Amino acid sequence: MIRRVAIVGYAQSHHQHNMQKTREDMVFEVCKEALHHAGILREDLDTVITASTDFLDGRTISSVFLSMAVGAFLKDESKVEEDGTFALYYALMRILAGTHDVALVEAHTQGSTLNPHQVSFYTLDPLFDRQVGVLNDVAAAGLQARMYMNRHSVSEEHLAKVAVKNIANAAENPCAHRQMPDVSLEDVMSSKLYYDPIRELTMSPISDGACALILASEEKAREITDKPVWIEGVGSCQDPYLRDRNIQNLDSLKSAANTAYKMAGVKEPLSDLDVAEVSEKFAHEELMIYEALGLCQEGQGKNLVESGTTRRNGEMPVNPSGGALGADPVCATGLIRVIEAAKQVRGEAGAYQVPNVRRALAHGQFGICAQKNTVYILGGNGS
Amino acid sequence: MGFIKDERPQTICVEGTWSLSSYHYKGSKLLEQYVKGLKQKKLIGSFCPGCAKVILPPRNLCGRCHRIMDGRKTVSDRGTITCYTVSPAITKGKLKVLGMDPVETGLIKDGEILIPVFVRFDGSDSNTDTILLNAEPKAVHIGMRVKVIWAKEPQGALSDFEGVEPI
Amino acid sequence: MKRNAAIIGCGQTKHSSKRRDVNVAEMVSEAVYNALEDAQVSMREVDAFIVGNMPGFGGIAQPEQWLGDWIGAAGKPVIRIATGGTTGGSVGQGAYYPVASGLHDVVVAVAWEKHSDSKEAGATSGLLHVGLGNLFHAASYGLNLKNLMAMSMVGAAAGVAVYQAVFYMHRSGCTIEHFDMVAAKARRNAARNKYAHLQWPGCTPEDIAETELLAYPFRYGHICPASDGASAIVVAEENLARKKARRPAWYKGLASYSDEENQLQSENFGGVGVLDPSEQRGCWVSAMKAYAMAGIKDPQKEIDMAELYQPFPSQELIFAERLGLFDEGTAWMALEKGETDINGRMPLDPSGGVNATNAIGSSAMQRILECALQIMGKAEEHQVPKKVSNAVAHGWGGVTNYSTVTVLGDSPGR
Structure with a gap:
């Protein structure tokens, strides 16, 4: 990268099923808190990039009444649709280009406004899949899960183990939606079945939530904080449409990760990275993500869960914050992963802190069967 | 190179719907306080302790101060027109709102001319959009002084504020 | 280290009220293929895509996930930007940053709208949706129905643009006849642009004045159409740009500063603190920042032509002043003198602009694209006769609070 850029502040809401707050209040509070966390004022911002979608917010031009809430009054502002990690990508580009120095990135969704799974139906090919009317993101995930499980002899118990790991982790995270400290394998395996093998507890909850993050160029970052979290690598990629791709693999994630690894000089992900925060909207996706990120060979994802490698106290903790299974305010989910990864690097994760994190990975996705993926490699001062 | 498509002059048309009515929006309590004021024939605006705007x-x-406007201030029910527009005569079939013809339902008289206006009420720093009643379309101008027409028996609803008329 | 970026290829589709010969994916790819062909760049060389439209109008959520394959976006980063009326401007600016940041070398930006895919005229559901939440909210507090009718009447004509025009007339002294002149100019210019929608060779202000008055001060002939269409540009880093294009259009300055929302109501039906919707502080600040970045000190002298976002004729005059191309309150005088004509001192919207062609998501992108064409000398029939070294492209949208200002030039700015 032609310039070093760091995360210098962040905030997130207490994600929950139906937040008793207006969209405006929710967004305003996280932005205010993120500025406070960084110790800067609204006046210090050069640019604001937000992420939300019109269909999920239920308003055409979803950002338009929120420009004041995010602090964009007479600021260079833009809105990226879909996941917050794409907004971060845009903000990062703006700083790298040298046109801006300090950026605020915000993402939000109130799942209680409209069921996000219904919205996923509207993303389908309008000429065929939408006419047929049998698919949505959960149904497609069911197909994907079965194909993956069949190919690599993965059992429903493996998926349940992923869910138990993440949901138990979420119980330590006060911001997470699911608070089920005593969740057991039986709870997961007996939870409501939606599309086989997708159950209530092997898919992410529908949450209301928002998050905001402050990004700064190297010079500004050093002025603002003693603990900047550097963005060492970034990669993004989109897969072909559902019908034209092999949904057994997350090829675009693999490509995004390789780009980010190359930029950050990561050669052996399992040993070079200390922790990963990934957006697994379904339990089986986490196993596929392990493989796409190169944490293990293809088909070996289940072994990482079996062996406890990805537990919070394991060799390579994945989602110590609970991940998307802990809380999923759709557009904010990926950006929350970046925030959680930054927290780990700064040692601010509290009860779910992983010891000695120098380098962390964060992943955001959007679309049916994780069609679009973005990967960030974050590092502290020592890395 | 170039995208060429000449198999047929028209694409096939397929239908699709998008349910606009299934959203659950969250509203704030601000209007609740406002309509309480209307019931007492009072206009209560929000006051920003940062920049003193009402x-x-x-x-x-x-947005300027990036803070909640938690102050409240009652402003005068008299003000000045800052902007206006004049509709052509609205006849049956001319206007349809939410599937209703306002002339048919009796809300607007056949041939009535509407004068939507912006009013800056004395003591406020914003435009309030409303309608000018009891006035000749030719007489309306920027700077015209007006006052609120209150409902005879205010119910504590936005409709208690029926419009404005020249002083 | 600073990296320069330039537009090396432009592609657009024919615009009309109903493109029934193509579906939305085919229409978007038409623009992308045309741009790649113009730039002499193959699909394989493209590193990333920036896309955008107004999703509510086509009824497809995140359409790039489905139609990405049609434009060769599979296996590449795709960022979707949507900011209402400014969508095209935001997409066009969004294509600068991937190159300037050094993350990518060749980027395709494409923006589109297919109004005819929506059953209701003017994409009513999509537009209404902007304030639908507010309306429901107000309805639960006993909304004044007559007031709602008045608002709908204004909204059906032109929304807040009506008020904006009255404010501008009041403070500048311009009259409704000047709006007739702008609209006639837009239709005449459009007749020279083969991609434009409302073409009317030899249209005169008198022709426009004969049309019905919709809501003072707008006549039927003042209002922009609803078009189907797409536009795309190819942006490349300096070395490649010099290799591929004889005369690339360099990004010199760009900014998109947001103002307070100033369309009738804020979130949850609250009031709005903007007293004059024609003041457009956001546009003014954006212009100052963009000129500063481009090293332009006196826009009246250094800018050679402008493409403004003017769905309503009043906006051409308002924004020409906001962009510093004319002194405050004098744009209509320049219009009278013919200075803003295609062969005038400061040609405004030689392509016919949004007033003649309005595929909303694409409209602001077309302004950037048209400026690039003028700089590259590829505008054919509507090429302005003088040499174009610096051009400014403007976009406007949101609830009249978003502005994008992009300065393009025949040499890199920094």
Whole structure:
């Protein structure tokens, strides 16, 4: 990268099923808190990039009444649709280009406004899949899960183990939606079945939530904080449409990760990275993500869960914050992963802190069967 | 190179719907306080302790100060027209709102001319959009002084504020 | 280290009220293929895509996930930007940053709208949706129905643009006849642009004045159409740009500063603190920042032509002043003198602009694209006769609070 850029502040809401707050209040509070966390004022911002979608917010031009809430009054502002990690990508580009120095990135969704799974139906090919009317993101995930499980002899118990790991982790995270400290394998395996093998507890909850993050160029970052979290690598990629791709693999994630690894000089992900925060909207996706990120060979994802490698106290903790299974305010989910990864690097994760994190990975996705993926490699001062 | 498509002059048309009515929006409590004021024939705006602006109807946030406008201030029910537009005569079949013809339902008289206006009420720093009643379309001008027409028996609803008329 | 970026290829589709010969994916790819062909760049060389439209109008959520394959976006980063009326401007600016940041070398930006895919005229559901939440909210507090009718009447004509025009007339002294002149100019210019929608060779202000008055001060002939269409540009880093294009259009300055929302109501039906919707502080600040970045000190002298976002004729005059191309309150005088004509001192919207062609998501992108064509000398029939070294492209949208200002030039700015 032609310039070093760091995360210098962040905030997130207490994600929950139906937040008793207006969209405006929710967004305003996280932005205010993120500025406070960084110790800067609204006046210090050069640019604001937000992420939300019109269909999920239920308003055409979803950002338009929120420009004041995010602090964009007479600021260079833009809105990226879909996941917050794409907004971060845009903000990062703006700083790298040298046109801006300090950026605020915000993402939000109130799942209680409209069921996000219904919205996923509207993303389908309008000429065929939408006419047929049998698919949505959960149904497609069911197909994907079965194909993956069949190919690599993965059992429903493996998926349940992923869910138990993440949901138990979420119980330590006060911001997470699911608070089920005593969740057991039986709870997961007996939870409501939606599309086989997708159950209530092997898919992410529908949450209301928002998050905001402050990004700064190297010079500004050093002025603002003693603990900047550097963005060492970034990669993004989109897969072909559902019908034209092999949904057994997350090829675009693999490509995004390789780009980010190359930029950050990561050669052996399992040993070079200390922790990963990934957006697994379904339990089986986490196993596929392990493989796409190169944490293990293809088909070996289940072994990482079996062996406890990805537990919070394991060799390579994945989602110590609970991940998307802990809380999923759709557009904010990926950006929350970046925030959680930054927290780990700064040692601010509290009860779910992983010891000695120098380098962390964060992943955001959007679309049916994780069609679009973005990967960030974050590092502290020592890395 | 170039994208060429000449198999047929028209694409096939397929139908699709998008359910606009299934959203659950969350509203704030601001209007609740506002309509309580209307019931007492009072216009209560929000006051920003940061920049001292008074906005009517009350709004939640001041973007300039990036803070909640938590103050309240009652403003005069007299004000000045800052902007206006004049409709052509509205006859049956001319206007349809939410599937209803306002002339048919009796809300607007056949041939009535509507004068939507912006009014800056004395003591406020915002435009309130409303309608000018009891006035000749030719007489309306920027700077015209007006006052609120209150409902005879205010119910504590936005419709208690029926419009404005020249003083 | 600073990296320069330039537009090396432009592609657009024919615009009309109903493109029934193509579906939305085919229409978007038409623009992308045309741009790649113009730039002499193959699909394989493209590193990333920036896309955008107004999703509510086509009824497809995140359409790039489905139609990405049609434009060769599979296996590449795709960022979707949507900011209402400014969508095209935001997409066009969004294509600068991937190159300037050094993350990518060749980027395709494409923006589109297919109004005819929506059953209701003017994409009513999509537009209404902007304030639908507010309306429901107000309805639960006993909304004044007559007031709602008045608002709908204004909204059906032109929304807040009506008020904006009255404010501008009041403070500048311009009259409704000047709006007739702008609209006639837009239709005449459009007749020279083969991609434009409302073409009317030899249209005169008198022709426009004969049309019905919709809501003072707008006549039927003042209002922009609803078009189907797409536009795309190819942006490349300096070395490649010099290799591929004889005369690339360099990005010199760009900014998109947001103002307070100033369309009638804020979130949750609250009031709005903007007293004059024609003041447009956001546009003014954006212009100052963009000129500063481009090293332009006196826009009246250094800018050679402008493409403004003017769905309503009043906006051409308002924004020409906001962009510093004319002194405050004098744009209509320049219009009278013919200075803003295609062969005038400061040609405004030689392509016919949004007033003649309005595929909303694409409209602001077309302004950037048209400026690039003028700089590259590829505008054919509507090429302005003088040499174009610096051009400014403007976009406007949101609830009249978003502005994008992009300065393009025949040499890199920094």
